[in-house]
Amino acid sequence: MTYATVADRNAIVDEMPWEDRDVPVTTFAQISKTAASFPNRNAVTFQMFSDPKAPCETLTWSELQGKTAQTANMFRQLGVGETDVVAYLLPNATETILTFLGGQTAGIVNPINPLLEAEQIGAILRETGAKVLVTLKAFPRTDVAQKAAEAVKLAPNVKAVVEVDLLHYMTGLKKFIVPLIRPKVQVQHNAKVVDFRKEMAKQPTTLSFEDSKSDRVAAYFHTGGTTGMPKVAQHRFSGIIYNSWLGDRLLFTENDVQICPLPMFHVFAAIVSLGASISSGAHVVFPTPQGYRGDGVFDNFWKLVERHKVTFMITVPTAMSALMQRKVDADISTLRLAFCGSAPLPLELYKRFEEAAGVTICEGYGLTEATCLVSINPPDGEKRVGSIGIPFPYTDVRIVSVADQKDCGVDEIGEICVANPGVYDGMTYTEADKNKDLFYPPLGNEGQYLRTGDLGRIDSDGYLWITGRAKDLIIRGGHNIDPAEIEEALAGHPAVAFAGAIGQPDAHAGEVPCAFVELTDGANVTVEELMTYAKERIHERAAHPKHLEILSELPKTAVGKVFKPDLRKSAITRVLNASLEKSGVDATVVEVSEDKKRGLVAFLETAGGSSHDDIKSALGSFTTPWELRK
Numbered sequence: 001m002t003y004a005t006v007a008d009r010n011a012i013v014d015e016m017p018w019e020d021r022d023v024p025v026t027t028f029a030q031i032s033k034t035a036a037s038f039p040n041r042n043a044v045t046f047q048m049f050s051d052p053k054a055p056c057e058t059l060t061w062s063e064l065q066g067k068t069a070q071t072a073n074m075f076r077q078l079g080v081g082e083t084d085v086v087a088y089l090l091p092n093a094t095e096t097i098l099t100f101l102g103g104q105t106a107g108i109v110n111p112i113n114p115l116l117e118a119e120q121i122g123a124i125l126r127e128t129g130a131k132v133l134v135t136l137k138a139f140p141r142t143d144v145a146q147k148a149a150e151a152v153k154l155a156p157n158v159k160a161v162v163e164v165d166l167l168h169y170m171t172g173l174k175k176f177i178v179p180l181i182r183p184k185v186q187v188q189h190n191a192k193v194v195d196f197r198k199e200m201a202k203q204p205t206t207l208s209f210e211d212s213k214s215d216r217v218a219a220y221f222h223t224g225g226t227t228g229m230p231k232v233a234q235h236r237f238s239g240i241i242y243n244s245w246l247g248d249r250l251l252f253t254e255n256d257v258q259i260c261p262l263p264m265f266h267v268f269a270a271i272v273s274l275g276a277s278i279s280s281g282a283h284v285v286f287p288t289p290q291g292y293r294g295d296g297v298f299d300n301f302w303k304l305v306e307r308h309k310v311t312f313m314i315t316v317p318t319a320m321s322a323l324m325q326r327k328v329d330a331d332i333s334t335l336r337l338a339f340c341g342s343a344p345l346p347l348e349l350y351k352r353f354e355e356a357a358g359v360t361i362c363e364g365y366g367l368t369e370a371t372c373l374v375s376i377n378p379p380d381g382e383k384r385v386g387s388i389g390i391p392f393p394y395t396d397v398r399i400v401s402v403a404d405q406k407d408c409g410v411d412e413i414g415e416i417c418v419a420n421p422g423v424y425d426g427m428t429y430t431e432a433d434k435n436k437d438l439f440y441p442p443l444g445n446e447g448q449y450l451r452t453g454d455l456g457r458i459d460s461d462g463y464l465w466i467t468g469r470a471k472d473l474i475i476r477g478g479h480n481i482d483p484a485e486i487e488e489a490l491a492g493h494p495a496v497a498f499a500g501a502i503g504q505p506d507a508h509a510g511e512v513p514c515a516f517v518e519l520t521d522g523a524n525v526t527v528e529e530l531m532t533y534a535k536e537r538i539h540e541r542a543a544h545p546k547h548l549e550i551l552s553e554l555p556k557t558a559v560g561k562v563f564k565p566d567l568r569k570s571a572i573t574r575v576l577n578a579s580l581e582k583s584g585v586d587a588t589v590v591e592v593s594e595d596k597k598r599g600l601v602a603f604l605e606t607a608g609g610s611s612h613d614d615i616k617s618a619l620g621s622f623t624t625p626w627e628l629r630k
Helices: 006-015 027-037 061-077 094-106 118-128 144-153 172-181 196-201 237-250 267-280 297-308 317-323 347-357 483-491 527-537 564-582 612-619
Strands: 042-047 056-060 085-089 108-111 132-136 160-164 192-195 217-222 232-236 257-259 283-287 312-315 337-340 360-366 373-376 396-400 414-419 449-458 464-469 474-476 479-481 496-506 510-519 547-551 587-595 599-606 626-628
Touching (some): 027 094, 042 267, 085 094, 094 108, 094 132, 094 196, 108 118, 118 144, 118 232, 144 160, 217 237, 237 267, 237 373, 297 317, 312 317, 317 347, 347 360, 474 510, 483 496, 483 510, 496 564, 510 564, 587 612
Parallel strands (some): 042 283, 085 108, 108 217, 257 283, 337 360, 599 626
Antiparallel strands (some): 042 056, 217 232, 449 464, 474 479, 496 510
16 A cells, blocks of 8 residues: 555554564564565675675575574574673674674674764673674774774673674785784783684574564664763664564565665664565665765765665765765666655755655654654655654654643644654663653553654644754764763863853754853953863764854853753854855844744845845755745
8 A cells, every 4th residue: 555644554553453463573583584585585785895896795585594593693602692782883794784683683782883982882881781792803994993992891791702804895905905904903801702704604594592482672772972871772672673564564575675874883774774674575785884984985876876776765964965966977767765864854955856866755753762763754645845754653643742741732842752662661771760751651552652852743734843852962964962061071171160062053964063151250261272172071073062152151041051042043143144155145144033833943134135046045955944034
């Protein structure tokens, strides 16, 4: 059936309760089912280099099933049981896919962002009690192995380190050069170190143990924060299978090919993209270890689509923006859909991309805490640009008033709260204290409603819109940044009395960190000095402020808290006016005010020399809504 309207969604739900769906209990059972249906069809492809003619490593569904079993058996041989954790600190590679699948078959898999600092990685390893860490063997132009060695030193619970050697993917002269220039790593831990492929090869291609018979926690994903210890969300098989089922039921068949240049430490790639293929039999292609960040990926992207006959691309607004700076220089006639998530998509970018690539864009919404998927602009229906579509089948969304915790009416703004099979009721995070006040009680047969921290509304046709964030996070290109770390770093300076950090509009990343400070009486310090001070104390580069401003007094509430809406208004005014000036448009932002439906809106005035289209051209890359006053 088509999936175009809320009525289509409800028709699927009316077929039967989710609990009556005949879906596998575990991920390995789902892989086995798909392998039985399409044993010789391509399942996954990893391409080390972005050159469209570069070698690939491809596994069929039968081969993926066998190698997943070998990987799971290897982890069991290393002492991993159902409640033990296999962490991985890896770029994308075939081994990353096998670790994600085999890790949750043997125990609980824990993907970790390699861009984090060693101290943060060590903190996650301790929090999850990881017994095994899968990571890179030292390799030129990456410090992952060095970070891993330092992190394991900080986490004595790790008993084995399994190394992935990217030399496996090298050919020609590079295969001889890499061993000569391979960096040395100081190992100061007591964990056993083994080679991934050598150890895996020793194992049988069928499970040497019984697969789980009932639902359990299968994965831990950290939430991408930049503080010393990101929160760790728990995902059960039932939530992973639910996300997988959605891809099969609504989007893909075994004839589809996805291209996924997103990292396998993120739910979008691991649970949504790979998961959808595991249920549907679609082929998924991972280009280069760094995905979109890989050398030449943007320049060669359209040729990669042509090479692999891609039908569906997984993307984010920052990647779409970069692709629009390149000519569509290949036959991409097979491409029919693009699924965009992680951050709001600017209207002008949406239009440019659809026109240039000739594909339909489906914006969606999900979050790590809900295992992922919540809503989508229906593939066969109306795409309301700027909205995040209609809730998926078996996903119930409430908009709850922040003031009195009552349910909001149509188009009234409140906190977005979600109940679906991906929400682990009352136990979202591994730390029990972090689950306090995270849920609202069920209304009927649904489970508890997870508070997302996002503010939004539902229109009269059932489309969901995000208007702000109650949690106050900064979302830079889909990456969550906690403003508290920036504020705490600046507050440590003796000249700073108060600090407030927000996300300011950015044409490429959606938002970038911006900070405002109020100095202590009589203090004298420069912006440059404060920027240097902050950067030395903020662990992650993505969280470094891109703009810092010293104010005589920060706006505050009646109880003395920094009032961030005023800071956001100031940043919007400054950034949009700078873009207008740079574009030679004689319009000015004269006011930024809160709109009931759209959040903060910029109001512009012009002397008449520039048209509405001129302004749209100058501001089209920003997600901030604006209006021109007459």
